[in-house]
Amino acid sequence: MKWRSRMWCRRLACLLSVPCQHTRHRLLGPSCGRRTFTAAVARWHHTAPESLSCAWQLHGDHLELRYADTLMRFDFVWLRDHCRSASCYNAKTNQRSLDTASVDLSIKPKAVRVDETTLFLTWPDGHVTRYGLQWLVKNSYEGQKQQVMHPRILWNAEIYRQAQVPSVDCQSFLETDEGLKEFLQNFLLYGIAFVENVTPTKEDTQILAERISLIRETIYGRMWYFTSDFSRGDTAYTKLALDRHTDTTYFQEPCGIQVFHCLKHEGTGGRTLLVDGFYAAEQVLRQAPDQFELLSKVPLKHEYIENVGDCHNHMIGVGPVLNVYPWNNELYLIRYNNYDRAVINTVPYDVVNRWYTAHRTLTTELRRPENELWVKLKPGKALFIDNWRVLHGREAFTGYRQLCGCYLTRDDVLNTARLLGLQA
Ligand SMILES: C[N+](C)(C)CCCC[C@H](N)C(=O)O
Numbered sequence: 001m002k003w004r005s006r007m008w009c010r011r012l013a014c015l016l017s018v019p020c021q022h023t024r025h026r027l028l029g030p031s032c033g034r035r036t037f038t039a040a041v042a043r044w045h046h047t048a049p050e051s052l053s054c055a056w057q058l059h060g061d062h063l064e065l066r067y068a069d070t071l072m073r074f075d076f077v078w079l080r081d082h083c084r085s086a087s088c089y090n091a092k093t094n095q096r097s098l099d100t101a102s103v104d105l106s107i108k109p110k111a112v113r114v115d116e117t118t119l120f121l122t123w124p125d126g127h128v129t130r131y132g133l134q135w136l137v138k139n140s141y142e143g144q145k146q147q148v149m150h151p152r153i154l155w156n157a158e159i160y161r162q163a164q165v166p167s168v169d170c171q172s173f174l175e176t177d178e179g180l181k182e183f184l185q186n187f188l189l190y191g192i193a194f195v196e197n198v199t200p201t202k203e204d205t206q207i208l209a210e211r212i213s214l215i216r217e218t219i220y221g222r223m224w225y226f227t228s229d230f231s232r233g234d235t236a237y238t239k240l241a242l243d244r245h246t247d248t249t250y251f252q253e254p255c256g257i258q259v260f261h262c263l264k265h266e267g268t269g270g271r272t273l274l275v276d277g278f279y280a281a282e283q284v285l286r287q288a289p290d291q292f293e294l295l296s297k298v299p300l301k302h303e304y305i306e307n308v309g310d311c312h313n314h315m316i317g318v319g320p321v322l323n324v325y326p327w328n329n330e331l332y333l334i335r336y337n338n339y340d341r342a343v344i345n346t347v348p349y350d351v352v353n354r355w356y357t358a359h360r361t362l363t364t365e366l367r368r369p370e371n372e373l374w375v376k377l378k379p380g381k382a383l384f385i386d387n388w389r390v391l392h393g394r395e396a397f398t399g400y401r402q403l404c405g406c407y408l409t410r411d412d413v414l415n416t417a418r419l420l421g422l423q424a
């Protein structure tokens with residue numbers, strides 16, 4: 001992604017290299033500020049020449065605007081398409097009424113005017129579009145690019161322990177907005193969160209889950225409940241150790257959240273391992289950006305083939321190990337499960353070779369002991385894991401062990417968080 005920032009710097013540099021025009025305008029005085037501009041001449045216009053709070057310039061196919069320390073460029077079709085007038089936009093439902101296909105792709109504003117707070121555009125058919133300058137900063141590519149979509153605290157074991165993230169009490173989680181909000185804030189920041197003093201039953205675990213989301217029903221059921229009874233074609237249903245992984249990598253959209261509640265364990269071992277996949281990926285980005293890029297570009301398949309008893313399933317999910325938003329390179333999903341990774345047949349041999357190297361670098365980071373958080377799940381303590389970020393595993397165990405839980409739909413967890421005022 002380096003090229004992006006380099007390119008951006010170059011563009012920024014070129015725009016910053018025109019201050020002579022600002023100076024000239026300041027010398028010309030305030031009269032030009034509110035004047036309607038009709039000709040497409042590249043010239044800076046200032047609304048408040050003394051403070052230089054806003055300046056704009058019309059180019060052949062876009063409008064350039066500087067406001068609140070942000071330099072923004074707006075495509076003309078974009079400016080027409082996002083018009084918030086009553087005939088183009090339904091403010092009650094927040095939906096677009098304008099048929100975008102009716103906009104001439106070479107449209108240009110007939111007139112442009114900016115006052116202290118608002119940009120006014122008049123289109124060839126006479127339609128007038130108004131944008132608040134604050135709204136533009138918040139919604140422009142350049143404004144948006146400066147902020148992350150999901151604020152997070154990346155952690156290793158030490159960082160997580162030092163943070164002393166509290167578990168939320170079950171009653172406060174279920175009965176107060178503050179309890180729920182605190183829980184969700186922790187969950188969004190760290191990708192894991194605990195609820196304490198839960199009655200150790202499947203039904204009570206379901207009530208917890210439904211407090212924040214819809215349950216995502218899968219081939220494992222809605223609420224699942226499992227022991228080492230080999231009832232399914234998967235090593236989760238054994239007493240074996242499981243290396244760190246994310247679940248349901250063989251779904252086109254892996255489950256967003258996993259809930260675990262250990263209802264019983266009479267025996268030894270069986271601790272849960274948690275590793276922040278984004279922390280590890282960040283280390284790869286630092287050490288070897290090209291390897292990070294490869295992991296985010298090469299698509300692979302994961303697969304689940306099951307024929308046990310009455311369970312017949314064949315699932316395939318395709319996607320890269322690291323998934324990033326292309327406009328800011330921010331990670332949003334890691335798909336990592338070496339058990340369920342399918343035959344690699346989507347890439348030529350020389351790329352395969354480089355991919356294995358990159359995968360090894362990531363695995364080395366994921367396996368560093370200092371990145372491992374080990375917890376023993378006990379009846380009463382429910383664990384929520386962001387399955388798009390935090391890997392889980394398990395130590396081998398002896399004796400009878402019963403775990404219940406479910407998957408949650410990510411959109412609905414984030415919905416609850418946003419309704420409580422959190423950035424999600
Ligand atoms: C959680 N539950 C026991 C229901 C399912 C386990 C699925 C395990 C599978 N290997 C995966 O990683 O997706």
Ligand SMILES: O=C(O)CCC(=O)C(=O)O
Nearest residue numbers: 236242247272393394403
């Ligand atoms: O048994 C456990 O603690 C977890 C097993 C597992 O990885 C899973 O169920 O997804």
Ligand SMILES: [Fe+2]
Nearest residue numbers: 236246247392
């Ligand atoms: Fe798992």
